[in-house]
Amino acid sequence: MSKRNPNALRPTGCAPRTAMFCALTALVATWIAADVHHGLPRAFSQEAQPAPNNQPPKNQPPKNQPPKNQPPKKQPPVEQVPGDKGDLPQFEIIPDGPAAPDAEKPDAEKPDAKKPDAKKPVPPKGQPAPKPTKPEKRGKGTFQPLPEDPNLPAGTCPMCLGTTFVPHAKRVPYVHVENDRAPPIAMVIPWQFCPQCSAERDPQELVDQEQARLANAGATHLEWEKRMGMKLVRVETRHNALHCQMTPDVARRQGEASEAAIAYIQASTKSCFLTPLRPSTHEFLYLWDKATYTKSIGICRNIDEFKGGEDWHLYPQLACFNGGLTTVGNAAEGKQAPPEHLVISQVAVWNIGHATNGRAKHWLRIGFAYHTEYAVKNKVLMEYVKYQLNETRLGPNWANEARKMAGEGKLVRWRDLFDSDLQAWNPPHHVTAFATVTFLMRSDPVRFAKMNVLIRGGATAQEAIEKIYGRPIDQMEALFQKWVANSA
Numbered sequence: 047m048s049k050r051n052p053n054a055l056r057p058t059g060c061a062p063r064t065a066m067f068c069a070l071t072a073l074v075a076t077w078i079a080a081d082v083h084h085g086l087p088r089a090f091s092q093e094a095q096p097a098p099n100n101q102p103p104k105n106q107p108p109k110n111q112p113p114k115n116q117p118p119k120k121q122p123p124v125e126q127v128p129g130d131k132g133d134l135p136q137f138e139i140i141p142d143g144p145a146a147p148d149a150e151k152p153d154a155e156k157p158d159a160k161k162p163d164a165k166k167p168v169p170p171k172g173q174p175a176p177k178p179t180k181p182e183k184r185g186k187g188t189f190q191p192l193p194e195d196p197n198l199p200a201g202t203c204p205m206c207l208g209t210t211f212v213p214h215a216k217r218v219p220y221v222h223v224e225n226d227r228a229p230p231i232a233m234v235i236p237w238q239f240c241p242q243c244s245a246e247r248d249p250q251e252l253v254d255q256e257q258a259r260l261a262n263a264g265a266t267h268l269e270w271e272k273r274m275g276m277k278l279v280r281v282e283t284r285h286n287a288l289h290c291q292m293t294p295d296v297a298r299r300q301g302e303a304s305e306a307a308i309a310y311i312q313a314s315t316k317s318c319f320l321t322p323l324r325p326s327t328h329e330f331l332y333l334w335d336k337a338t339y340t341k342s343i344g345i346c347r348n349i350d351e352f353k354g355g356e357d358w359h360l361y362p363q364l365a366c367f368n369g370g371l372t373t374v375g376n377a378a379e380g381k382q383a384p385p386e387h388l389v390i391s392q393v394a395v396w397n398i399g400h401a402t403n404g405r406a407k408h409w410l411r412i413g414f415a416y417h418t419e420y421a422v423k424n425k426v427l428m429e430y431v432k433y434q435l436n437e438t439r440l441g442p443n444w445a446n447e448a449r450k451m452a453g454e455g456k457l458v459r460w461r462d463l464f465d466s467d468l469q470a471w472n473p474p475h476h477v478t479a480f481a482t483v484t485f486l487m488r489s490d491p492v493r494f495a496k497m498n499v500l501i502r503g504g505a506t507a508q509e510a511i512e513k514i515y516g517r518p519i520d521q522m523e524a525l526f527q528k529w530v531a532n533s534a
């Protein structure tokens with residue numbers, strides 16, 4: 047595998063590394079809405095919280111300005127990050143799609159009322175229609191080179207953090223559903239070469255790479271159809287491929303959710319460091335009903351990439367389980383949670399796991415999943431468990447949960463959180479992981495990405511935070527506690 051190529055970050059063929067990776071990704075999600083299933087309708091008894099399947103109001107404030115989530119203004123960075131103005135990009139909350147019409151018929155048997163024959167990629171509401179563009183070429187002088195960051199390993203490009211890529215300047219979602227017209231190749235390319243360290247690279251290289259990948263892109267889809275003995279709808283985004291037992295319309299929304307998560311991560315961190323995965327390195331088998339999902343568990347037991355799985359006894363009750371390449375998801379007919387939530391959560395977990403080469407510990411990986419789901423959907427409905435189901439009972443607004451816990455002195459101390467194992471987590475661990483990542487991201491998302499560069503290099507959480515955020519850990523934690531408590 048060529049170094050620095052995010053496509054090659056996923057360890058393959060190497061038994062010890064693969065085993066390590068599996069152990070770290072054998073995390074599984076359950077739905078908070080499962081409370082309802084168990085006769086504990088807590089998720090619906092929260093004050094004004096909409097039930098999971100309700101659409102949030104369209105005039106929801108942009109995610110980055112949740113009323114309570116802004117860190118104190120002075121809370122920053124000891125020194126200014128070059129190129130970072132400290133402002134967060136605006137994001138529209140992606141509304142949950144209607145689940146009811148599709149809930150009755152899992153497959154494409156039922157014509158979709160709104161888009162009977164969706165043939166063209168449909169941009170999410172509020173987004174401009176994707177236009178074919180040529181690979182971006184950045185002329186010299188259109189950007190300001192950044193000075194080296196002495197806190198990063200020597201020689202790390204401060205602009206792309208060593209990936210050689212930066213996000214597209216004007217990113218539009220790319221969601222291709224099978225039978226859509228073939229997309230212009232420029233739409234598929236996930237990033238552009240870094241103008242600081244890779245300006246001499248020819249954008250045509252990226253086109254050639256995509257063409258080579260696309261030539262064989264349908265193979266795994268056919269394989270999953272064969273294994274499952276059913277037709278599935280293939281959806282491709284820039285960063286994963288989904289094989290859905292859903293109507294094309296519902297399947298398309300899963301692709302849009304994936305793109306929304308990636309767009310949020312790239313635009314806020316101003317880098318591609320935390321989004322290394324591609325359709326060839328993250329597959330998503332997303333099954334609509336529990337019976338089919340249960341059937342898939344038996345099938346996956348015999349597939350190599352799933353053999354490191356440790357929680358087979360739990361899988362039937364969960365929202366998903368993971369192999370080395372694939373998330374297998376259970377949409378539960380949209381009854382537990384809008385299916386988009388699982389996609390967003392898994393996109394975040396997988397990408398940060400690969401970006402850090404498996405070195406992000408549970409607080410960071412899972413905290414990032416919670417944060418990203420909250421940032422994109424304004425709710426956290428996916429909870430992670432390991433080995434055993436927990437008795438977590440949390441409402442969907444985790445900012446509220448964090449504030450309550452802070453008020454009651456229940457947040458977990460960082461020194462206890464950073465090395466803790468998911469297996470031992472209780473509700474305060476989940477919420478503290480969410481709040482900690484949210485605090486670090488809201489304080490300075492560029493620094494958050496850089497912190498992950500150090501963690502990839504083997505730094506502990508304390509070392510990475512102190513170095514990149516420029517404050518002693520106790521001071522950072524005190525700011526964190528204060529921020530959470532005052533976020534009301």
Ligand SMILES: [Zn+2]
Nearest residue numbers: 203206240243
């Ligand atoms: Zn660079």
